[in-house]
Amino acid sequence: MAKEKIVLAYSGGLDTSVILKWLKETYDAEIIAFTADIGQKDELDGLEEKALATGASKIYIDDLRAEFAKDFINPMFQAAALYEGQYLLGTSIARPLIAKRMVEIARAEGATAIAHGATGKGNDQVRFELTAAALAPEISVIAPWRLEEFREQFPGRAEMIAYAEKHNIPVTASAAKPYSTDRNLLHISFESGMLEDPWFDPSATSNKDMFVLSVDPEDAPDQAEYIELEFAAGDCVAINGTQLSPLEVMETLNELGGKHGIGRVDMVENRFVGMKSRGVYETPGGTILFTAHRKMESLTMDRDVMHLRDSLISKYASLVYNGFWFAPERLAIQALVSESQKNVSGTVRLKLYKGNVIGAGVKSPVSLYNPDIATMEAxxxxxxxQGDATGFIRLNALRLKVGSGVEQNAKK
Structure with a gap:
């Protein structure tokens, strides 16, 4: 009989390398490794050799960057999604894409299960598994960190390092790791280790080496840089007059934002599983894009449509953060968002300076701003x-006057 096949989300780090070997031994299964290229850069170097040396029968390394930018980042930014007022959802939005491709590979390979290395305390386990449930309910999910036998064998990092050494698993790891990172096209996150102390200051001069995508704002150029972003139906399609694909837009903005120290966030957030966690993020290009998009909307989006969409931002952001990207309610909100973006077209000019994104002008052929109407002159x-405002105010004040009268009578 052919062995059972399991598709593993594989990064090549200590955890997933140990899990690969452990799954193969524990389930006597064929392990197919999968790595999504979503903008990790040099983190992908040598992955194929590592996976095969660790025991994988094959590995998929799929370039999903273009799909990530076009079908995940762009729709989310059209929704102006911002979790708890600060987080641009860089890790959250990548997980449904990874899980989607995992189940596609599982079906193509005839695998009965997928596996991941997310811990039982984090959000990623939920994001992976809700996506799998929505897209491939017939495929089971193995989460080793939630299995008692796995946790007993690996109570800490030292045991995993020892296991890797015993089995000649080619990983580079040390018992003392100051923090963990997750990088993709949209951002890089830092958490755990020294960052678990919310009083620890990652912006201190002594910690400058931690950051990857951006210079310290204090070290950014002393001269401001102006850029122009062109939008069509809610998506940025050109920068400084050069037409770009969604992927090229993100790459270009990341470079510009990083140069000027833009997009650093340090926050304590509420995880879906119930605990608070501290995360530090770099989202240089996303911060520029988010700001530009809102400014484009301010000129071109109908007031009540904007307010309706904005009333759904918190819900939409929570859906992304909690892993419900493929849920019907997110798709329903997205349909409204897409409708709202039809006329979000034009050009935004921004000034980038020492960590700041400053508006410097906006124009559009479908602008709803009419200077002749808005003018304080004739x-x-x-x-x-202006006389019409008298009746407008009187009607809107009516219920307030009635309510106040009732309250005053009750005090007599």
């Missing part, structure tokens, strides 16, 4: 009669 269009 209105040549006669579209607005």
């Amino acid at each position: 209105d040549p269009t006669k579209a607005y009669d």
Whole structure:
């Protein structure tokens, strides 16, 4: 009989390398490793050799960067998603794409299960598994960190390092790791280790080496840089007059933002599983794109449509953060968002300076701003009669006057 096949989300780090070997031994299964290239850069070097040397029968290393930018980052930014007012969801939005490709590989390979190295305390386990449930409910999920036998064998990092050495697993690891990172096209995150102390200051001069995508704002150029972003139906399609793909937009903005120290966030956030955690993020390109998109909307989006969409930001962001990207409610909100973006087209000019993204102008052929109507001078269009505001205010004040009268009578 052919062995059972398991598709493992594989990064080549200590955890997933140990898990690869452990799954193969424990389940007597054929392990197919999968790595999504979503912008990790040199973290992908040597992965194929590592996976095969550790015991994988094959490995998929798929370049998903273009899909990530076009079908995941862009729709999320159209929704103006911001989790708890600060987090641009860089890790969250990558997980449904990875899980989607995992189940596609599992089906193509005839695998009965997928596996991941997410811990039982984090959000990623939920994101992977909710995606799998939505797209391939017939495929089971193995989460070693939630299995008692795995945790008993590996109570700490030292035991994993010893296991890797015993089995000649080619990983580079040390017993003391100051923090963990997760990088993709949209951002890089830092957590655990020294960052578990919320009083620890990652912005201190002594910690400058921690950051990867951006210079310290204090070290950024003393001269501001102006850039222009062109939008069409809610998506950035050109920078400084050069037409770019969604992937090229993110790469270009990351370079510009990193140069000027833009996009650093240090926050304590609420995980879906119930605990608070401290995360430090670098999102240089995303911060520029988010700011530019909002400015483009301010000129071109109908007031009540904008307010309706904005009322859904918290819900939408929570859906992404909690792993419900493929849930019907997220898809329903996305349909409304897509409709709202039809006229979000034009050009935004920004000034980048020492960690700041400063608006420097916006224009659009479908602008809803009419200077003749908005002017404090005489209105040549006669579209607005200031006297009409008297009745407008009287009608809106009516319920307030009635309520106040009832309250005053009750005190007599």
